[in-house]
Amino acid sequence: MTDFKVGDEVIAVSGVAHRTGCLANFVTLNSAFVAHKPQNLTFAEAATLPFDSLIAVDALHAIAKIKAGDRVLIHHAADEIGQFAMQVAQRAGAEIFVTERLEKQNFLQSQGIQRVMNAQTHDFAARILALTNSAGVDILLNTLSEEFIDTNLAVLAQDGYYIDLNFAGVQDRQKITQTRPDVHYAHYEFDVKDTLETRPDFVRTTLLHTVQEIEAGTFQPLPYTLFPITDVSSAFHFMAQGKNVGKVILALPTSARAPGNFGRNEPSELSINADSxxxxxxxxxxxxxxxxxxxxxxxxxxxxxxxxxxxxxxxxxxxxxxxxxxxxxxxxxxxxxxxxxxxxxxxxxxxxxxxxxxxxxxxxxxxxxxxxxxxxxxxxxxxxxxxxxxxxxxxxxxxxxxxxxxxxxxxxxxxxxxxxxxxxxxxxxxxxxxxxxxxxxxxxxxxxxxxxxxxxxxxxxxxxxxxxxxxxxxxxxxxxxxxxxxxxxxxxxxxxxx
CATH class of the missing domain: 3.40.50.720 (NAD(P)-binding Rossmann-like Domain)
Known part of the structure; x- marks a missing residue:
């Protein structure tokens, strides 16, 4: 290993060999899955990047082959994958349509997203068709339940890509492919451990590309809610209630980030950011x-x-x-x-x-x-x-x-x-x-x-x-x-x- 030294500030993607991922005192992994932390980000901001950037890039580029001018519908866009998917789509020059629960729509509008619709009703279909002169969308990133399958298909253009991030049963898949044989359907399951083992070059390239885009100001870190590592239960409870916008981050004490210091119960760091x-x-x-x-x-x-x-x-x-x-x-x-x-x-x-x-x-x-x-x-x-x-x-x-x-x-x-x-x-x-x-x-x-x-x-x-x-x-x-x-x-x- 020549790219890193003790004391470097880094971000990384870790597998789940022991079902803990990075929820551990020590994490040992291949240096290919590590990148230098962008200097313009705090540790909490940097922690929002690795996982969801891989999913968004893989789904939109590798599967849907997104290009400039494509129309993309992203369901639950205030969630972490949705937040990064919007940035990937914007970077590609696509036209974005999003849905979200009512209580999170103001947040999306504050980000400059104009076409924000309700993820809890079927009304988004009529609005999208009206906005696109009945053409619909070319790519659909789905996180809605099976009851929305027909509505999703109604807004998907001919030969469109239906990327399902939900758990989909065999019957759901058959319904989609039989109803719309023209649709490119992909039930997307991102297995971190499998991806690290079988596609290391993709992980490395995407991680480095994300850091470059962040440092250039093209991508932004995801919004997050911060919890101290000593309050893990509250973090999981908060996430289970669906209240989070973006990521839920567990923060280590400042001293624990210094080489040789692990797990000390020290006060947390107060972050004041010039961009905030x-x-x-x-x-x-x-x-x-x-x-x-x-x-x-x-x-x-x-x-x-x-x-x-x-x-x-x-x-x-x-x-x-x-x-x-x-x-x-x-x-x-x-x-x-x-x-x-x-x-x-x-x-x-x-x-x-x-x-x-x-x-x-x-x-x-x-x-x-x-x-x-x-x-x-x-x-x-x-x-x-x-x-x-x-x-x-x-x-x-x-x-x-x-x-x-x-x-x-x-x-x-x-x-x-x-x-x-x-x-x-x-x-x-x-x-x-x-x-x-x-x-x-x-x-x-x-x-x-x-x-x-x-x-x-x-x-x-x-x-x-x-x-x-x-x-x-x-x-x-x-x-x-x-x-x-x-x-x-x-x-x-x-x-x-x-």
Whole structure:
């Protein structure tokens, strides 16, 4: 072996001789099935490439002989094979039609795919025939059940290719070939071990070609949902529910990737990518500006800052110019995240590259519970809780690296808080909800942290005048701006949800 040395960052395709694949402490394999990791990808992004690129290339090129101008229908296009098949088809110059479940269609549309149809009904046939002047599609990549056979055949052009990725019984195959003898039918089963043994040149060539296309920017890594290796059960549960868009990735601790370090239970690595977008809500105040600055220092180049009721207009232009001078693109949005239409607008603006969310609750008028009005409650508790929940629902299918909620020291019941920050009951209730949301997301296999901050050393811009003296009184024990960024850097690599 001359192409690799100890310490090289690599990607690989492994067989399943022991039914574990790469779910093992050590993997030994032929160097022909290894390639250098693209330098522009994180390990998690690189892990999305090898397996599905082989399937997509094999199915569309080796079997269907795809060419420019072909019309291709890809069912369940938000799944991992569908995601790579779209890229292979686009690279070949084909015209793409896709189907997906309703809850995943927005994701595909955010990728620029225009012809997105429902994978759960038979309506896609009529629409495709209308869009193609009854010509249909030349290649069909199928993952639908046998009840859709007739519908699939109805949209497949003369001499078209029907590539079935599902388990197909003998009767299904006979029905297809007898109903449409002109169709080139292939029941496709990709056996990794068999392919490595019988077609090593194909594996090697495709793996190297994929890396080259990634480095050239022609192919993109697949979207993914990340789980720590210590939480394998949640990863499989999440995948079994069909909630994933793209891949489900198991992440090793950072230290385990160094030569000689295996299986250590260390904190995970927080990945901030220049090609990704990051959403910050709340404020604007010193906290959100510091967080924005911190993200840019970590390598972020696309920020979306959101606040409601016109508060975003108070964002100092000098602060935005500072972020832009550091190389960041900053988009500011006046939006109420408790309103569904505003949530949709924010997520659409962020696009498919959204990888991180920092949710800082909006400020509002606090008072003792007996003095609370309905307007105060709705403007504080209801809007912040509903906003966080809406954001959670709207991004469940996105491959986020982090979803961070800022809450208060639970539930602000230390003696100093009780005597100083009076009238903060709604703050405490909001914090309790954000903590529960973080645990709920973890139970679903989604990334989440809820950070229970204690008092700040400086009063927020939005603090009520009556409480500013209290912030000053707690200064000796409170967190300074410098401290909170240092703590944030540490906290976000920890496995705990709260």
């Amino acid at each position: 977008a990051y959403l910050i809500t709340g404020g604007p105040d010193r906290l959100t500006l510091d967080i924005a600055d911190w993200l840019v220092q970590q390598g972020a180049r696309h920020l979306i800052m959101v606040a409601r009721d016109g508060a975003i207009s108070k964002l100092p232009k000098a602060a935005v110019h500072k972020l832009e001078a550091a190389g960041a693109q900053v988009v500011v949005i006046d939006a109420d995240l408790s309103a569904p239409q505003d949530i949709e607008r924010v997520i659409t603006t962020a696009g498919a590259s959204l990888r991180g969310i920092i949710y800082a609750a909006d400020s509002f008028a606090n008072s003792l519970l007996p003095n609370q009005t309905t307007a105060q409650f709705e403007g504080g508790f209801a809007s912040n809780v509903q906003g966080a929940w809406n954001l959670h629902l709207a991004t469940q299918a996105l491959p986020l690296d982090f979803f961070i909620c800022f809450s208060a020291n639970p539930p602000l019941m230390d003696s100093q808080a009780m005597t100083g920050l009076q009238g903060r009951a709604i703050d405490s209730a909001i914090s309790a909800f954000l903590d529960a949301l973080a645990h709920h997301r973890r139970a679903l296999g989604l990334p989440a942290h809820s950070i229970n901050w204690s008092g700040w050393a400086e009063a927020p811009m939005s603090a009520e005048a009556g409480n500013r003296a209290t912030w000053a009184q707690t200064e000796n024990s409170a967190i300074t701006p410098e401290m909170r960024l240092q703590l944030l850097d540490i906290i976000l690599t920890q496995p705990d949800a709260q």
